[in-house]
Amino acid sequence: MVVARKSLVGIRVFRHHVLDIGEEVCPFICVKVGNAQTTNFWFDNWVFDQPLSNSCSYMDIKNMGSSILAKVADFYRNGAWEWPSELLRKFPVLQEVRIQLSDARDLVEWKSISGKKRLFSVHRVWEDLRPRTSTVLWWPLVWFSKSIPKHSLTLWLAIRDRLLTQEQLKDWKIQQLDVCSFCSVCRDSRDHLFFSCEFYHRILAAFQAKGYCTGYQGSWVDFTQDATVQLRGKSLHISINQLVSAAIIFYIWQSISLTPLPLNINIKR
Incomplete structure (x- = not known):
C-alpha cells in the first residue's frame, strides 16, 4: 500500500x-x-x-x-x-x-x-x-501456486523442526504422556512421527500404492532432497504429489495436536 x-x-x-x-x-x-x-x-x-x-x-x-x-x-x-x-x-x-x-x-x-x-x-x-539469506532448495515443496496455506505452514514448521512435539516440550518441563499417541513405542518427535512411526508408514504406503510420494523415506534431509528433485515442474501429477505430501504431514500433526492432555497436567516452574 x-x-x-x-x-x-x-x-x-x-x-x-x-x-x-x-x-x-x-x-x-x-x-x-x-x-x-x-x-x-x-x-x-x-x-x-x-x-x-x-x-x-x-x-x-x-x-x-x-x-x-x-x-x-x-x-x-x-x-x-x-x-x-x-x-x-x-x-x-x-x-x-x-x-x-x-x-x-x-x-x-x-x-x-x-x-x-x-x-x-x-x-x-x-x-x-529485511534480512536476506540464501534461498532454500526445498521451497517449491512448501510454497507452490496450488498449496493449501494451513498445510504449507505445518509442513514449513516440520521442516524447520518447530512443531511442539513431546521431544520439544520436554525442555519446558511439562508433565504429560511421554509416548507416541499412535504406536506407544517412544516419545514422539518430528523424526519419529513422520519417518519412524508405523502409523506414518501405513498412511504413506496407501498413497505410494497409487503412485504418489514414491521414494520418500529415510530422514528429513533425504525427504527434502528427494522431494525437491521429484517435484520440479507444473504437471498435474507433480501438483497432486505436492498436495499429498503437505496433507500427510498436516493431518498427522493435527491428529496429534487434538489429542487431549491428561487432566493432571502440571507445569513445573
Missing part, C-alpha cells in the same frame, strides 16, 4: 513507535516538499538529508523563537524564504536552500539503499530492511 501524504503524524508514529528502530529507519524517510503546509520544520527530513532537530535541542529551538510544531511553510512568504537571524546563526546553511514551494501536497518518500527516492510504501521498506 502506497502512503500518499495526508499528514506526517502517521509516518512519525510508524517511524518511532511501530518500528522502534528509529536510528536505522529515519535516514531513509524523507519529504518531497510541495506546499510545505504539513511538513514539520524541525523533525521531518525535508532538506540536507537529515532533520534539523539532529543538530539542536528543544531549548535551542525555543531560544531561536521557534516552536517544535513549526511547519516549513511558516518560513516562506511572498515566494521567498525568510529566515530569522537567530536561526541563520545556528544554521547558516539555510541560505543555500533553493526549494520553491508549490500548490502540490507534500509527499513522503523512501530513500532506498541504492540512493533512489520513491514514494513511501511498506513494500519498499521491507525489501530494503
Whole structure:
C-alpha cells in the first residue's frame, strides 16, 4: 500500500513507535516538499538529508523563537524564504536552500539503499530492511501456486523442526504422556512421527500404492532432497504429489495436536 501524504503524524508514529528502530529507519524517510503546509520544520527530513532537530535541542529551538510544531511553510512568504537571524546563526546553511514551494501536497518518500527516492510504501521498506539469506532448495515443496496455506505452514514448521512435539516440550518441563499417541513405542518427535512411526508408514504406503510420494523415506534431509528433485515442474501429477505430501504431514500433526492432555497436567516452574 502506497502512503500518499495526508499528514506526517502517521509516518512519525510508524517511524518511532511501530518500528522502534528509529536510528536505522529515519535516514531513509524523507519529504518531497510541495506546499510545505504539513511538513514539520524541525523533525521531518525535508532538506540536507537529515532533520534539523539532529543538530539542536528543544531549548535551542525555543531560544531561536521557534516552536517544535513549526511547519516549513511558516518560513516562506511572498515566494521567498525568510529566515530569522537567530536561526541563520545556528544554521547558516539555510541560505543555500533553493526549494520553491508549490500548490502540490507534500509527499513522503523512501530513500532506498541504492540512493533512489520513491514514494513511501511498506513494500519498499521491507525489501530494503529485511534480512536476506540464501534461498532454500526445498521451497517449491512448501510454497507452490496450488498449496493449501494451513498445510504449507505445518509442513514449513516440520521442516524447520518447530512443531511442539513431546521431544520439544520436554525442555519446558511439562508433565504429560511421554509416548507416541499412535504406536506407544517412544516419545514422539518430528523424526519419529513422520519417518519412524508405523502409523506414518501405513498412511504413506496407501498413497505410494497409487503412485504418489514414491521414494520418500529415510530422514528429513533425504525427504527434502528427494522431494525437491521429484517435484520440479507444473504437471498435474507433480501438483497432486505436492498436495499429498503437505496433507500427510498436516493431518498427522493435527491428529496429534487434538489429542487431549491428561487432566493432571502440571507445569513445573
